[in-house]
Amino acid sequence: ILNVEQSPQSLHVQEGDSTNFTCSFPSSNFYALHWYRWETAKSPEALFVMTLNGDEKKKGRISATLNTKEGYSYLYIKGSQPEDSATYLCAFEFGGYNKLIFGAGTRLAVHP
Amino acid sequence: EAQVTQNPRYLITVTGKKLTVTCSQNMNHEYMSWYRQDPGLGLRQIYYSMNVEVTDKGDVPEGYKVSRKEKRNFPLILESPSPNQTSLYFCASSLGQGTGEQYFGPGTRLTVT
Numbered sequence: 001i002l003n004v005e006q007s008p009q010s011l012h013v014q015e016g017d018s019t020n021f022t023c024s025f026p027s028s029n030f031y032a033l034h035w036y037r038w039e040t041a042k043s044p045e046a047l048f049v050m051t052l053n054g055d056e057k058k059k060g061r062i063s064a065t066l067n068t069k070e071g072y073s074y075l076y077i078k079g080s081q082p083e084d085s086a087t088y089l090c091a092f093e094f095g096g097y098n099k100l101i102f103g104a105g106t107r108l109a110v111h112p
Numbered sequence: 113e114a115q116v117t118q119n120p121r122y123l124i125t126v127t128g129k130k131l132t133v134t135c136s137q138n139m140n141h142e143y144m145s146w147y148r149q150d151p152g153l154g155l156r157q158i159y160y161s162m163n164v165e166v167t168d169k170g171d172v173p174e175g176y177k178v179s180r181k182e183k184r185n186f187p188l189i190l191e192s193p194s195p196n197q198t199s200l201y202f203c204a205s206s207l208g209q210g211t212g213e214q215y216f217g218p219g220t221r222l223t224v225t
Contacts, residue, residue: 046213097162098143098212102154
């Protein structure tokens, strides 16, 4: 059974803090690793899709790294703002065809 | 505007009464998927489709059917809904595998009593 683990489950930080989360996934049959941001009462929105070992992607204050050999990805948020409060989901794509296994997410709350 | 639409957004129904949740995308995407989201669990893929008339089971397909007769539409059918299918459902589409980020619809909250 393929399993994707995200840690921590939830995180409370102060405005201005930098933070990071982990996504662990199987190291075999890897096709891509996705990160999504999901705000309450909205739909998940894509942040990054990474395919190559060593990939690093950045969007504003958010960045992600990928290690396919050991099966993990980190998501970093620099200088957290209250509007960063959301659940961050990672998804392991295996075998192509957009077959995805999602982790349960990390819920981030940024306090002013 | 590029979007994925789902209808209805909210539905309360009774056990055994067949229902269909529609999903449509206007981005000419090849791939479409259905997910369900339950508290404490990640999004779980129900079915996915690689193109017209090509569908395959995801992780939790029991109790669901899909069809892909046109590229833009991917309805989810519950032939005989049961209370354990009470959930939040998302439809998503993407350009393709590997670089195919998912574009999610607004979600359908289904309650089966």
